[in-house]
Amino acid sequence: MLTSPNIGYFPTCDGHQLYWERHGTPGTEPVFFLHGGPGGRSSRHHLEFFDLCCFDIILFDQRGGGRSMPQGQLQHNNTGQCVEDIDALRRYFGFQKISLLGVSWGSWLAIQYQQRYPDALLKTTLVSVFVPFAQNVRAYDKTLSDALAGPRARSIYQILNNGCEAQQRQAAIGWLKAILKLNGQSMDPSALEHFADQEAVRAIRLELHYHVNHYFFTHTDEGLVVDANTEVIQGTKDRFGMASLRWLRQRQSIRCRLLHAGHNAFDRAIVKTVRHSLKRGCGTNKKRLPKVQ
Structure with missing residues:
Protein backbone atom coordinates (compact mmCIF):
# COMPACT_ATOMS: atom_id res chain seq x y z
CA MET A 1 0.00 0.00 0.00
CA LEU A 2 1.19 3.52 -0.77
CA THR A 3 2.38 5.16 2.46
CA SER A 4 1.93 8.58 0.87
CA PRO A 5 -0.04 9.48 -2.26
CA ASN A 6 1.46 10.04 -5.66
CA ILE A 7 0.44 13.50 -6.87
CA GLY A 8 0.65 15.14 -10.25
CA TYR A 9 -0.93 17.04 -13.12
CA PHE A 10 -2.14 15.57 -16.39
CA PRO A 11 -2.07 17.92 -19.42
CA THR A 12 -5.04 17.62 -21.76
CA CYS A 13 -4.71 18.32 -25.47
CA ASP A 14 -6.71 21.56 -25.17
CA GLY A 15 -4.96 23.49 -22.42
CA HIS A 16 -6.30 22.08 -19.15
CA GLN A 17 -4.11 20.61 -16.39
CA LEU A 18 -5.92 17.96 -14.33
CA TYR A 19 -4.79 17.56 -10.73
CA TRP A 20 -4.66 13.92 -9.62
CA GLU A 21 -3.75 11.82 -6.59
CA ARG A 22 -3.12 8.08 -6.41
CA HIS A 23 -3.89 6.25 -3.16
CA GLY A 24 -4.32 2.69 -1.95
CA THR A 25 -2.53 -0.41 -3.20
CA PRO A 26 -1.07 -0.52 -6.73
CA GLY A 27 -1.92 -3.71 -8.60
CA THR A 28 -5.33 -4.15 -6.96
CA GLU A 29 -8.64 -3.14 -8.54
CA PRO A 30 -8.30 0.39 -9.99
CA VAL A 31 -11.16 2.73 -9.05
CA PHE A 32 -11.61 6.26 -10.35
CA PHE A 33 -13.52 8.55 -8.00
CA LEU A 34 -15.72 11.11 -9.79
CA HIS A 35 -16.59 13.99 -7.48
CA GLY A 36 -19.72 16.12 -7.42
CA GLY A 37 -20.24 19.54 -8.91
CA PRO A 38 -19.83 20.65 -11.58
CA GLY A 39 -17.16 22.93 -10.15
CA GLY A 40 -16.42 20.66 -7.19
CA ARG A 41 -13.17 19.00 -6.20
CA SER A 42 -11.80 15.76 -4.83
CA SER A 43 -10.73 15.52 -1.20
CA ARG A 44 -8.88 13.12 1.07
CA HIS A 45 -12.23 12.77 2.87
CA HIS A 46 -13.44 10.85 -0.17
CA LEU A 47 -11.05 8.06 0.79
CA GLU A 48 -13.57 7.17 3.53
CA PHE A 49 -15.46 5.27 0.82
CA PHE A 50 -12.56 2.86 0.27
CA ASP A 51 -10.62 0.07 1.93
CA LEU A 52 -7.14 1.25 0.92
CA CYS A 53 -5.78 -2.30 1.00
CA CYS A 54 -8.25 -3.47 -1.66
CA PHE A 55 -8.14 -0.72 -4.26
CA ASP A 56 -5.81 1.34 -6.43
CA ILE A 57 -7.60 4.68 -6.14
CA ILE A 58 -7.39 7.66 -8.48
CA LEU A 59 -8.80 10.94 -7.22
CA PHE A 60 -8.76 13.87 -9.62
CA ASP A 61 -10.26 17.33 -9.97
CA GLN A 62 -12.39 17.75 -13.07
CA ARG A 63 -11.71 20.49 -15.63
CA GLY A 64 -11.65 23.92 -14.02
CA GLY A 65 -12.40 22.55 -10.55
CA GLY A 66 -10.36 22.41 -7.37
CA ARG A 67 -6.63 22.39 -8.04
CA SER A 68 -6.94 21.73 -11.77
CA MET A 69 -5.78 24.61 -13.93
CA PRO A 70 -6.75 27.07 -15.22
CA GLN A 71 -9.07 27.28 -12.23
CA GLY A 72 -12.66 28.00 -13.21
CA GLN A 73 -11.88 27.83 -16.93
CA LEU A 74 -15.09 27.63 -19.01
CA GLN A 75 -13.47 27.18 -22.40
CA HIS A 76 -13.24 23.55 -23.56
CA ASN A 77 -15.35 22.53 -20.59
CA ASN A 78 -18.39 20.35 -21.13
CA THR A 79 -19.68 16.91 -20.20
CA GLY A 80 -18.18 15.11 -23.18
CA GLN A 81 -14.72 16.54 -22.57
CA CYS A 82 -14.87 15.54 -18.89
CA VAL A 83 -15.71 11.99 -19.95
CA GLU A 84 -12.79 11.93 -22.37
CA ASP A 85 -10.54 13.05 -19.50
CA ILE A 86 -11.47 9.93 -17.53
CA ASP A 87 -10.33 7.68 -20.34
CA ALA A 88 -7.20 9.73 -20.99
CA LEU A 89 -6.26 9.26 -17.33
CA ARG A 90 -7.04 5.54 -17.55
CA ARG A 91 -4.55 5.22 -20.39
CA TYR A 92 -2.04 7.50 -18.67
CA PHE A 93 -1.95 5.19 -15.64
CA GLY A 94 -1.82 2.11 -17.86
CA PHE A 95 -5.06 0.47 -16.74
CA GLN A 96 -6.80 -1.89 -19.14
CA LYS A 97 -10.07 -1.73 -17.18
CA ILE A 98 -11.27 0.45 -14.32
CA SER A 99 -14.14 0.67 -11.85
CA LEU A 100 -15.96 3.96 -11.30
CA LEU A 101 -17.41 5.51 -8.15
CA GLY A 102 -19.48 8.55 -9.09
CA VAL A 103 -21.14 10.83 -6.55
CA SER A 104 -23.93 13.28 -7.47
CA TRP A 105 -22.77 15.02 -10.68
CA GLY A 106 -19.99 12.43 -10.82
CA SER A 107 -22.65 9.71 -11.17
CA TRP A 108 -23.76 11.26 -14.47
CA LEU A 109 -20.17 11.35 -15.72
CA ALA A 110 -19.88 7.65 -14.81
CA ILE A 111 -23.03 6.84 -16.79
CA GLN A 112 -21.71 8.83 -19.73
CA TYR A 113 -18.39 6.98 -19.57
CA GLN A 114 -20.29 3.69 -19.76
CA GLN A 115 -21.84 4.79 -23.05
CA ARG A 116 -18.49 5.63 -24.67
CA TYR A 117 -16.14 3.05 -23.18
CA PRO A 118 -18.12 -0.04 -22.12
CA ASP A 119 -15.15 -2.35 -22.72
CA ALA A 120 -12.96 -0.39 -20.30
CA LEU A 121 -15.17 -1.01 -17.26
CA LEU A 122 -15.11 -3.49 -14.40
CA LYS A 123 -18.04 -2.14 -12.37
CA THR A 124 -19.78 1.13 -11.55
CA THR A 125 -21.16 2.47 -8.27
CA LEU A 126 -23.44 5.51 -8.39
CA VAL A 127 -24.15 7.48 -5.21
CA SER A 128 -26.77 10.22 -4.72
CA VAL A 129 -27.41 9.94 -8.43
CA PHE A 130 -28.07 12.96 -10.65
CA VAL A 131 -29.46 12.73 -14.18
CA PRO A 132 -29.94 16.12 -15.91
CA PHE A 133 -33.00 15.22 -17.98
CA ALA A 134 -35.09 18.26 -18.89
CA TYR A 215 -25.54 20.06 -18.33
CA PHE A 216 -25.04 19.43 -22.07
CA PHE A 217 -27.77 16.77 -22.01
CA THR A 218 -28.53 15.60 -25.55
CA HIS A 219 -31.33 13.79 -27.35
CA THR A 220 -29.06 10.73 -27.55
CA ASP A 221 -28.96 10.60 -23.74
CA GLU A 222 -32.69 9.81 -23.70
CA GLY A 223 -31.94 6.31 -24.98
CA LEU A 224 -28.90 5.43 -22.92
CA VAL A 225 -28.49 2.00 -21.32
CA VAL A 226 -26.74 1.59 -17.98
CA ASP A 227 -24.10 -1.15 -17.70
CA ALA A 228 -25.36 -4.35 -16.07
CA ASN A 229 -22.65 -4.27 -13.38
CA THR A 230 -23.94 -1.02 -11.89
CA GLU A 231 -25.28 -0.41 -8.41
CA VAL A 232 -27.05 2.75 -7.23
CA ILE A 233 -26.93 3.86 -3.60
CA GLN A 234 -29.62 6.46 -3.08
CA GLY A 235 -31.12 8.40 -0.18
CA THR A 236 -34.92 8.46 -0.26
CA LYS A 237 -35.01 12.04 1.07
CA ASP A 238 -33.03 13.28 -1.94
CA ARG A 239 -35.80 14.60 -4.20
CA PHE A 240 -33.78 15.06 -7.37
CA GLY A 241 -31.81 11.89 -6.79
CA MET A 242 -35.03 9.87 -6.53
CA ALA A 243 -36.35 11.53 -9.71
CA SER A 244 -33.08 10.56 -11.43
CA LEU A 245 -33.40 6.98 -10.22
CA ARG A 246 -36.98 6.73 -11.51
CA TRP A 247 -35.79 8.05 -14.89
CA LEU A 248 -33.13 5.34 -15.06
CA ARG A 249 -35.54 2.61 -13.95
CA GLN A 250 -38.03 3.56 -16.67
CA ARG A 251 -35.40 2.49 -19.18
CA GLN A 252 -34.18 -0.72 -17.57
CA SER A 253 -33.93 -2.73 -14.40
CA ILE A 254 -31.13 -1.39 -12.22
CA ARG A 255 -29.76 -2.69 -8.93
CA CYS A 256 -30.30 -0.18 -6.14
CA ARG A 257 -29.96 0.20 -2.39
CA LEU A 258 -32.35 2.76 -0.91
CA LEU A 259 -31.41 4.38 2.39
CA HIS A 260 -33.15 6.75 4.79
CA ALA A 261 -30.84 9.63 3.90
CA GLY A 262 -30.61 12.80 1.86
CA HIS A 263 -28.20 13.88 -0.86
CA ASN A 264 -25.14 14.11 1.41
CA ALA A 265 -22.83 11.26 0.38
CA PHE A 266 -20.98 11.49 3.70
CA ASP A 267 -24.06 10.36 5.61
CA ARG A 268 -22.83 7.45 7.76
CA ALA A 269 -25.30 4.99 6.30
CA ILE A 270 -24.29 5.94 2.76
CA VAL A 271 -20.55 5.67 3.44
CA LYS A 272 -20.99 2.24 5.04
CA THR A 273 -23.10 1.00 2.13
CA VAL A 274 -20.67 2.36 -0.47
CA ARG A 275 -17.73 0.59 1.18
CA HIS A 276 -19.68 -2.68 1.10
CA SER A 277 -20.85 -2.17 -2.48
CA LEU A 278 -17.36 -1.47 -3.80
CA LYS A 279 -16.22 -4.86 -2.56
CA ARG A 280 -18.79 -6.77 -4.63
CA GLY A 281 -16.87 -9.20 -6.81
CA CYS A 282 -13.67 -8.31 -4.98
CA GLY A 283 -12.73 -11.95 -4.65
CA THR A 284 -12.24 -12.11 -8.40
CA ASN A 285 -10.02 -9.05 -8.41
CA LYS A 286 -7.39 -10.11 -5.88
CA LYS A 287 -4.88 -10.91 -8.58
CA ARG A 288 -2.84 -8.11 -10.10
CA LEU A 289 -4.77 -6.61 -12.97
CA PRO A 290 -3.28 -6.34 -16.46
CA LYS A 291 -2.09 -3.02 -17.81
CA VAL A 292 -2.34 -1.58 -21.28
CA GLN A 293 0.58 -2.63 -23.45
Whole structure:
Protein backbone atom coordinates (compact mmCIF):
# COMPACT_ATOMS: atom_id res chain seq x y z
CA MET A 1 0.00 0.00 0.00
CA LEU A 2 1.19 3.52 -0.77
CA THR A 3 2.38 5.16 2.46
CA SER A 4 1.93 8.58 0.87
CA PRO A 5 -0.04 9.48 -2.26
CA ASN A 6 1.46 10.04 -5.66
CA ILE A 7 0.44 13.50 -6.87
CA GLY A 8 0.65 15.14 -10.25
CA TYR A 9 -0.93 17.04 -13.12
CA PHE A 10 -2.14 15.57 -16.39
CA PRO A 11 -2.07 17.92 -19.42
CA THR A 12 -5.04 17.62 -21.76
CA CYS A 13 -4.71 18.32 -25.47
CA ASP A 14 -6.71 21.56 -25.17
CA GLY A 15 -4.96 23.49 -22.42
CA HIS A 16 -6.30 22.08 -19.15
CA GLN A 17 -4.11 20.61 -16.39
CA LEU A 18 -5.92 17.96 -14.33
CA TYR A 19 -4.79 17.56 -10.73
CA TRP A 20 -4.66 13.92 -9.62
CA GLU A 21 -3.75 11.82 -6.59
CA ARG A 22 -3.12 8.08 -6.41
CA HIS A 23 -3.89 6.25 -3.16
CA GLY A 24 -4.32 2.69 -1.95
CA THR A 25 -2.53 -0.41 -3.20
CA PRO A 26 -1.07 -0.52 -6.73
CA GLY A 27 -1.92 -3.71 -8.60
CA THR A 28 -5.33 -4.15 -6.96
CA GLU A 29 -8.64 -3.14 -8.54
CA PRO A 30 -8.30 0.39 -9.99
CA VAL A 31 -11.16 2.73 -9.05
CA PHE A 32 -11.61 6.26 -10.35
CA PHE A 33 -13.52 8.55 -8.00
CA LEU A 34 -15.72 11.11 -9.79
CA HIS A 35 -16.59 13.99 -7.48
CA GLY A 36 -19.72 16.12 -7.42
CA GLY A 37 -20.24 19.54 -8.91
CA PRO A 38 -19.83 20.65 -11.58
CA GLY A 39 -17.16 22.93 -10.15
CA GLY A 40 -16.42 20.66 -7.19
CA ARG A 41 -13.17 19.00 -6.20
CA SER A 42 -11.80 15.76 -4.83
CA SER A 43 -10.73 15.52 -1.20
CA ARG A 44 -8.88 13.12 1.07
CA HIS A 45 -12.23 12.77 2.87
CA HIS A 46 -13.44 10.85 -0.17
CA LEU A 47 -11.05 8.06 0.79
CA GLU A 48 -13.57 7.17 3.53
CA PHE A 49 -15.46 5.27 0.82
CA PHE A 50 -12.56 2.86 0.27
CA ASP A 51 -10.62 0.07 1.93
CA LEU A 52 -7.14 1.25 0.92
CA CYS A 53 -5.78 -2.30 1.00
CA CYS A 54 -8.25 -3.47 -1.66
CA PHE A 55 -8.14 -0.72 -4.26
CA ASP A 56 -5.81 1.34 -6.43
CA ILE A 57 -7.60 4.68 -6.14
CA ILE A 58 -7.39 7.66 -8.48
CA LEU A 59 -8.80 10.94 -7.22
CA PHE A 60 -8.76 13.87 -9.62
CA ASP A 61 -10.26 17.33 -9.97
CA GLN A 62 -12.39 17.75 -13.07
CA ARG A 63 -11.71 20.49 -15.63
CA GLY A 64 -11.65 23.92 -14.02
CA GLY A 65 -12.40 22.55 -10.55
CA GLY A 66 -10.36 22.41 -7.37
CA ARG A 67 -6.63 22.39 -8.04
CA SER A 68 -6.94 21.73 -11.77
CA MET A 69 -5.78 24.61 -13.93
CA PRO A 70 -6.75 27.07 -15.22
CA GLN A 71 -9.07 27.28 -12.23
CA GLY A 72 -12.66 28.00 -13.21
CA GLN A 73 -11.88 27.83 -16.93
CA LEU A 74 -15.09 27.63 -19.01
CA GLN A 75 -13.47 27.18 -22.40
CA HIS A 76 -13.24 23.55 -23.56
CA ASN A 77 -15.35 22.53 -20.59
CA ASN A 78 -18.39 20.35 -21.13
CA THR A 79 -19.68 16.91 -20.20
CA GLY A 80 -18.18 15.11 -23.18
CA GLN A 81 -14.72 16.54 -22.57
CA CYS A 82 -14.87 15.54 -18.89
CA VAL A 83 -15.71 11.99 -19.95
CA GLU A 84 -12.79 11.93 -22.37
CA ASP A 85 -10.54 13.05 -19.50
CA ILE A 86 -11.47 9.93 -17.53
CA ASP A 87 -10.33 7.68 -20.34
CA ALA A 88 -7.20 9.73 -20.99
CA LEU A 89 -6.26 9.26 -17.33
CA ARG A 90 -7.04 5.54 -17.55
CA ARG A 91 -4.55 5.22 -20.39
CA TYR A 92 -2.04 7.50 -18.67
CA PHE A 93 -1.95 5.19 -15.64
CA GLY A 94 -1.82 2.11 -17.86
CA PHE A 95 -5.06 0.47 -16.74
CA GLN A 96 -6.80 -1.89 -19.14
CA LYS A 97 -10.07 -1.73 -17.18
CA ILE A 98 -11.27 0.45 -14.32
CA SER A 99 -14.14 0.67 -11.85
CA LEU A 100 -15.96 3.96 -11.30
CA LEU A 101 -17.41 5.51 -8.15
CA GLY A 102 -19.48 8.55 -9.09
CA VAL A 103 -21.14 10.83 -6.55
CA SER A 104 -23.93 13.28 -7.47
CA TRP A 105 -22.77 15.02 -10.68
CA GLY A 106 -19.99 12.43 -10.82
CA SER A 107 -22.65 9.71 -11.17
CA TRP A 108 -23.76 11.26 -14.47
CA LEU A 109 -20.17 11.35 -15.72
CA ALA A 110 -19.88 7.65 -14.81
CA ILE A 111 -23.03 6.84 -16.79
CA GLN A 112 -21.71 8.83 -19.73
CA TYR A 113 -18.39 6.98 -19.57
CA GLN A 114 -20.29 3.69 -19.76
CA GLN A 115 -21.84 4.79 -23.05
CA ARG A 116 -18.49 5.63 -24.67
CA TYR A 117 -16.14 3.05 -23.18
CA PRO A 118 -18.12 -0.04 -22.12
CA ASP A 119 -15.15 -2.35 -22.72
CA ALA A 120 -12.96 -0.39 -20.30
CA LEU A 121 -15.17 -1.01 -17.26
CA LEU A 122 -15.11 -3.49 -14.40
CA LYS A 123 -18.04 -2.14 -12.37
CA THR A 124 -19.78 1.13 -11.55
CA THR A 125 -21.16 2.47 -8.27
CA LEU A 126 -23.44 5.51 -8.39
CA VAL A 127 -24.15 7.48 -5.21
CA SER A 128 -26.77 10.22 -4.72
CA VAL A 129 -27.41 9.94 -8.43
CA PHE A 130 -28.07 12.96 -10.65
CA VAL A 131 -29.46 12.73 -14.18
CA PRO A 132 -29.94 16.12 -15.91
CA PHE A 133 -33.00 15.22 -17.98
CA ALA A 134 -35.09 18.26 -18.89
CA GLN A 135 -37.86 17.88 -16.31
CA ASN A 136 -35.37 17.32 -13.49
CA VAL A 137 -33.30 20.38 -14.44
CA ARG A 138 -36.43 22.56 -14.70
CA ALA A 139 -37.60 21.43 -11.26
CA TYR A 140 -34.12 21.98 -9.81
CA ASP A 141 -33.94 25.44 -11.39
CA LYS A 142 -37.37 26.42 -10.02
CA THR A 143 -36.52 25.21 -6.52
CA LEU A 144 -33.27 27.18 -6.53
CA SER A 145 -34.97 30.27 -7.98
CA ASP A 146 -37.57 30.15 -5.21
CA ALA A 147 -34.77 29.90 -2.65
CA LEU A 148 -32.90 32.80 -4.27
CA ALA A 149 -35.98 35.02 -3.79
CA GLY A 150 -34.69 37.30 -6.52
CA PRO A 151 -32.57 36.72 -9.62
CA ARG A 152 -32.74 33.37 -11.38
CA ALA A 153 -29.73 31.14 -11.97
CA ARG A 154 -29.03 32.65 -15.40
CA SER A 155 -28.93 36.15 -13.90
CA ILE A 156 -26.50 34.98 -11.22
CA TYR A 157 -24.34 33.49 -13.96
CA GLN A 158 -24.29 36.79 -15.86
CA ILE A 159 -23.25 38.68 -12.73
CA LEU A 160 -20.46 36.19 -12.05
CA ASN A 161 -19.23 36.68 -15.61
CA ASN A 162 -19.63 40.45 -15.96
CA GLY A 163 -20.09 42.05 -12.53
CA CYS A 164 -17.48 43.78 -10.41
CA GLU A 165 -15.81 41.83 -7.60
CA ALA A 166 -18.29 43.04 -4.95
CA GLN A 167 -21.28 42.11 -7.15
CA GLN A 168 -19.78 38.70 -7.84
CA ARG A 169 -19.30 38.00 -4.13
CA GLN A 170 -22.88 38.97 -3.29
CA ALA A 171 -24.20 36.84 -6.15
CA ALA A 172 -22.08 33.91 -4.95
CA ILE A 173 -23.37 34.32 -1.39
CA GLY A 174 -26.95 34.32 -2.68
CA TRP A 175 -26.32 31.14 -4.64
CA LEU A 176 -24.67 29.42 -1.68
CA LYS A 177 -27.61 30.32 0.57
CA ALA A 178 -30.00 28.79 -1.97
CA ILE A 179 -27.97 25.57 -2.16
CA LEU A 180 -27.78 25.34 1.64
CA LYS A 181 -31.54 25.88 1.92
CA LEU A 182 -32.18 23.22 -0.71
CA ASN A 183 -30.14 20.72 1.33
CA GLY A 184 -31.71 21.73 4.64
CA GLN A 185 -28.45 23.25 5.87
CA SER A 186 -27.33 26.66 7.10
CA MET A 187 -24.09 28.54 7.65
CA ASP A 188 -23.17 31.39 9.97
CA PRO A 189 -23.32 34.68 7.96
CA SER A 190 -19.74 35.61 8.83
CA ALA A 191 -18.52 32.14 7.80
CA LEU A 192 -20.47 32.44 4.55
CA GLU A 193 -18.87 35.82 3.83
CA HIS A 194 -15.43 34.32 4.46
CA PHE A 195 -16.17 31.28 2.28
CA ALA A 196 -17.33 33.33 -0.72
CA ASP A 197 -13.84 34.23 -1.96
CA GLN A 198 -12.67 34.37 -5.57
CA GLU A 199 -12.07 30.61 -5.66
CA ALA A 200 -15.70 30.05 -4.64
CA VAL A 201 -16.85 32.57 -7.26
CA ARG A 202 -14.98 30.66 -9.97
CA ALA A 203 -16.39 27.33 -8.77
CA ILE A 204 -19.98 28.62 -8.75
CA ARG A 205 -19.53 30.23 -12.17
CA LEU A 206 -18.36 26.85 -13.50
CA GLU A 207 -21.33 25.10 -11.90
CA LEU A 208 -23.71 27.60 -13.50
CA HIS A 209 -21.93 27.27 -16.85
CA TYR A 210 -23.17 23.68 -16.86
CA HIS A 211 -26.56 24.52 -15.37
CA VAL A 212 -27.54 27.18 -17.92
CA ASN A 213 -26.42 24.79 -20.68
CA HIS A 214 -28.66 22.04 -19.24
CA TYR A 215 -25.54 20.06 -18.33
CA PHE A 216 -25.04 19.43 -22.07
CA PHE A 217 -27.77 16.77 -22.01
CA THR A 218 -28.53 15.60 -25.55
CA HIS A 219 -31.33 13.79 -27.35
CA THR A 220 -29.06 10.73 -27.55
CA ASP A 221 -28.96 10.60 -23.74
CA GLU A 222 -32.69 9.81 -23.70
CA GLY A 223 -31.94 6.31 -24.98
CA LEU A 224 -28.90 5.43 -22.92
CA VAL A 225 -28.49 2.00 -21.32
CA VAL A 226 -26.74 1.59 -17.98
CA ASP A 227 -24.10 -1.15 -17.70
CA ALA A 228 -25.36 -4.35 -16.07
CA ASN A 229 -22.65 -4.27 -13.38
CA THR A 230 -23.94 -1.02 -11.89
CA GLU A 231 -25.28 -0.41 -8.41
CA VAL A 232 -27.05 2.75 -7.23
CA ILE A 233 -26.93 3.86 -3.60
CA GLN A 234 -29.62 6.46 -3.08
CA GLY A 235 -31.12 8.40 -0.18
CA THR A 236 -34.92 8.46 -0.26
CA LYS A 237 -35.01 12.04 1.07
CA ASP A 238 -33.03 13.28 -1.94
CA ARG A 239 -35.80 14.60 -4.20
CA PHE A 240 -33.78 15.06 -7.37
CA GLY A 241 -31.81 11.89 -6.79
CA MET A 242 -35.03 9.87 -6.53
CA ALA A 243 -36.35 11.53 -9.71
CA SER A 244 -33.08 10.56 -11.43
CA LEU A 245 -33.40 6.98 -10.22
CA ARG A 246 -36.98 6.73 -11.51
CA TRP A 247 -35.79 8.05 -14.89
CA LEU A 248 -33.13 5.34 -15.06
CA ARG A 249 -35.54 2.61 -13.95
CA GLN A 250 -38.03 3.56 -16.67
CA ARG A 251 -35.40 2.49 -19.18
CA GLN A 252 -34.18 -0.72 -17.57
CA SER A 253 -33.93 -2.73 -14.40
CA ILE A 254 -31.13 -1.39 -12.22
CA ARG A 255 -29.76 -2.69 -8.93
CA CYS A 256 -30.30 -0.18 -6.14
CA ARG A 257 -29.96 0.20 -2.39
CA LEU A 258 -32.35 2.76 -0.91
CA LEU A 259 -31.41 4.38 2.39
CA HIS A 260 -33.15 6.75 4.79
CA ALA A 261 -30.84 9.63 3.90
CA GLY A 262 -30.61 12.80 1.86
CA HIS A 263 -28.20 13.88 -0.86
CA ASN A 264 -25.14 14.11 1.41
CA ALA A 265 -22.83 11.26 0.38
CA PHE A 266 -20.98 11.49 3.70
CA ASP A 267 -24.06 10.36 5.61
CA ARG A 268 -22.83 7.45 7.76
CA ALA A 269 -25.30 4.99 6.30
CA ILE A 270 -24.29 5.94 2.76
CA VAL A 271 -20.55 5.67 3.44
CA LYS A 272 -20.99 2.24 5.04
CA THR A 273 -23.10 1.00 2.13
CA VAL A 274 -20.67 2.36 -0.47
CA ARG A 275 -17.73 0.59 1.18
CA HIS A 276 -19.68 -2.68 1.10
CA SER A 277 -20.85 -2.17 -2.48
CA LEU A 278 -17.36 -1.47 -3.80
CA LYS A 279 -16.22 -4.86 -2.56
CA ARG A 280 -18.79 -6.77 -4.63
CA GLY A 281 -16.87 -9.20 -6.81
CA CYS A 282 -13.67 -8.31 -4.98
CA GLY A 283 -12.73 -11.95 -4.65
CA THR A 284 -12.24 -12.11 -8.40
CA ASN A 285 -10.02 -9.05 -8.41
CA LYS A 286 -7.39 -10.11 -5.88
CA LYS A 287 -4.88 -10.91 -8.58
CA ARG A 288 -2.84 -8.11 -10.10
CA LEU A 289 -4.77 -6.61 -12.97
CA PRO A 290 -3.28 -6.34 -16.46
CA LYS A 291 -2.09 -3.02 -17.81
CA VAL A 292 -2.34 -1.58 -21.28
CA GLN A 293 0.58 -2.63 -23.45
